[in-house]
Amino acid sequence: MNETRIQYHGELEEVRSDLIRLGAMVSETIGRGTAALLDRDLHAAQVIIDGDDVIDDFCLGLEERCYRLLALQSPIAGELRFVLTSLRLISELERSADLIVNVCKSSRRIYDVEFGPQIRGLIEQMGVEATFLIRAAIDSYVDADTSLASALDDIDDRLDELQVAYVQAIFRSHSEMNLNLQGAVQMAMIGRYYERVGDHAVNIGERVMYMVTGWLPEKSGAARQRLREAEAEAGAESSESANTTDGAGPAVQSDSSPQDGLGEFPDRP
Template sequence: MSSDTELHVPEEEAHGDLRRGFHHELDDIRDDIAKLGAIVTENIPRATDILLNQDLDGAEKLIVGDDEIDVAALALEERCYSLIALQAPVASDLRKVVAAMRIIAEVERSADLTKNLCKAARRIYGHPLNPAIRGIIQKMGDQATTLFKEATESYLAGDATRAAAIDDMDSYLDDLQREFMRTIFESHEAAKSSIDLQVAVQLAVVARFFERIGDHAVNIGERTQYLVTGLVRESLGAARHASRQAAGESE
């Protein structure tokens, strides 16, 4: 054999290896996003307990720990950019990368909101909360946890049906927020169980934090549906409307 002879790898085989590498990396990114989402899911009840118990040490630990989530989210985004730059994905492959990048952002912002709950715990430190307020905070924390868990798991499983249900589940969290706002201001105005105005304002912000976590969970659900079906939010709404119309016509 001549020393000038070169080993030739068929173009189709080389391309196939590249695509397999692409999908393997994309699967790894999906799994790592789900792991990051699981950490945030665990942090929601932690932050809720910190708020209810005015646990300053716990608040500090969670706030500091958020830096690790930020670093992990940034690393995941960089991996997505690398996939786009090196593989130039199109069609469904590009959709998967775009969905992953959007979901990373939703997870990271939700982590920031759990950090904000801990900061709120520090601001209301020393001000006891009445049972009605404590009860609704617990309910909001529980529902936000459920929503985020469903969002993360539906993304990992690629389950568009499960993801679609998150929007309806979020309605209960919205109802709790409205109930909480009424309770705050009723307590503030009540002569025998008044809340300091600054505490009342801070609690109103707390309700907003929980509500925003729910919104991010809904967004993850919508991105999961986009990933599976290729339909964006407006298209999903039109599809639901058409489905309802068809069901009505058949009755």
């Protein structure tokens, strides 16, 4: 292997290592953001909000390196899928961090709200599940583990259930917490932010499946859309044919006007 290829593979490995680091940064942010919310720690919440700039800068630098690899090295096959998947993961992780920033911003708007034990427990569980999903998604990427990647959607069901239970608990106990409408909305949005983190983890799993197998989830949707279009076209043609023949009776052709394309009928001998 020549020196250029050695350097190229070293750069690919650096991308992998930095994505692991980014995943660790995001999962840590989820835990710290959850703690700031539950402890009503405004200083900790502000540190996370300000620290999002660090994550954004890290993501930008990592993206630029991936684009440089595409432009200068022209990767193919598995290496191309690795770089494209890495680019998608950067976006998914950056958005996950943004969602926790939103949690911290919401915590400032409901600073005076005292959470009951059920609400606290559900928030804590959502934080744990979101952290687990992000870590599992990164593990599937690092290990090229399609089994884990494909399981993330089912694992995410637990977080979805917690989010539903959390919203229901808010409506049951809003009077005890002296929540006005705006406060109730802010509380409900917190659950939505955690649920969306889980969705980003599932998206990462789908991209890992693409990286390893070349399969894209969009292919199934595109195939379904083509089938719907074909069925709609066939239905339209059938309807048009029925409208043409309904009530019209058999067509009468005069002797002097032969049917188009058939020519004159031959005379009888």
